[in-house]
Amino acid sequence: MNKRSSVFSALTVDVEDYFHVAAFERNITPADWDSLPARVEKNTTRLLDLFDTHQAKATFFMLGWVAERFPALVRDIQQRGHEVASHGYNHSKATSQTPEEFLQDVSRAKSLLEDLTGNAVNGYRAPSFSIGKTNEWAFTSLKQAGYLYSSSTYPVVHDLYGTPDWPQQPYLRTEGIWECPMPVLSMAGRQLPIAGGGYFRLLPYWLSRHFISRYVQQKDIPYMFYCHPWEIDPEQPRITDAPLKSRFRHYVNLSKMEAKIGCLLQDFNWRSVNEVYQPYFQS
Structure with missing residues (x-):
């Protein structure tokens, strides 16, 4: 790709540390979090610097636990012109909570982030895209908490x-x-996940770029990409007692991710969810 697409796509970051991920939830409990070396502030700042280099703006879905411990990071994200949104407080899957627990979690995160930024927090993303048919009540809770939009489903x-x-x-x-679902590409009767994360780390960049370009050219709806700060950190501590499948998903190609994101920022135009999806929100 020699020239950027003229279409704006939505760039998103789920701001959590390596020990928050669902892949390790059987090995690391929330009680362990404060005793583990935190790397999220440094890694998120690296992403911010990379985004600045390419004049890219993003939505950062902040975990409340992280925001409470690194308030300067939240303010830095805002001051650099990005959207601050919510990833909940405790990184608990929506499917593992009662409606009351979920409402408390998303309300706590929203209130905390709004206190830190002085702005309304409009967006929410559930950990592990954990809103589906078994817990559609979560949307009622999000509305009750005052959110405008969610990006919590993946149609795959x-x-x-x-x-x-x-x-x-x-x-x-x-x-x-x-609800702003993650993008998929229909191929051979299947819906192919092309939104980022582990799939983006696993595939060669040229193939991901091909899929994204095809989506942008064929669809009249925005493309959205997501990543995590820990994905650009090959030096993070290894959780050696986690299941092999979990370790593969988490650690595959970490050393290549930062360069891949740089290519992505160069090949496409990026703005926040709030900006890219504004025509929908105003309709």
């Missing part, structure tokens, strides 16, 4: 999450909140 078949028969375009739910 996956062993850990997925809503393959739900809409692939942004839509206003009956609960009164917008």
Whole structure:
């Protein structure tokens, strides 16, 4: 790709540390978090610097636990012109919480982030895309907490999450909140996940670029990419007692990720969810 696409896509970062991930939840409990070496501030700042280099703006879905311990990081994200959104407080899957627990978690995170930034927090993303048919009540809780939009569903078949028969375009739910699902590409009768994360680390960059370019050219809805700060940190501590599948998913190609993101920033134009999806939110 010799020239950038003229279309703006949504760049998103789920701000959590390596020990928060669901892949290690059987090995590391929340009680362990404060005793582990935190790397999220340094890694997020590296992403911020990389985004600055390419004049890219993003939405940072902040974990409340992180924001509480690194308030200067939240303010830095805002001051650099990015959108601060919520990833909940405790990185608990929505499917593992009661409606009351979920409402408390998302309200706590929203209030904390708004106190730090002085701005309304409009967006939320559930850990592990954990909103689906079994807990649609979560959208009612998000509306009640005051969110404008969610980006918590992925219309693919996956062993850990997925809503393959739900809409692939942004839509206003009956609960009164917008849902902006992760992008998929339909190929050979399947919905291919092309939004980033582990798939982006696993595939060669030229193939990911091809899929994203095809999506941008064919679809009249925005493309959205996501990553995590720990994905650019090959020096992070290794959780050696985790299952092999979990370790593979988490550690594959960490050393290549930062350069891949740099290529992505160069080849496409990036703005926050709030900006890219504004035509939907105003309709």
